[in-house]
Amino acid sequence: MILHFDANGRPMGSEGPLEGGTVTLDGRIHGTGELDRVEVARFDARGWAVVYTAAPEGMDHVFQATDAEARPGSFYYLRVRQDDGDRGWSSPIWFD
16 A cells, blocks of 8 residues: 655654644555545544545545644544555654
8 A cells, every 4th residue: 555645745754833723634545455444633632533534436545635623732644444454554744
């Protein structure tokens, strides 16, 4: 599985300041099998929240989403599940 994920242009594994309260999330997924579920989760002092979800058809999915409830201390990650049970997770992207 190939994952590309960024938030406000920052790549997976990066950290940076939150400018404004909105985060733009971009992702591209190429599975090794049919994709079942794609989610972006945010974690912060309020707990976990799924801020994007899709049930794509096929092995590829491209998305752009916006989270208007970001706060300093939030981090995001992409998680993917295929029909065959295989899963993929991105590295988090932190906002301080």
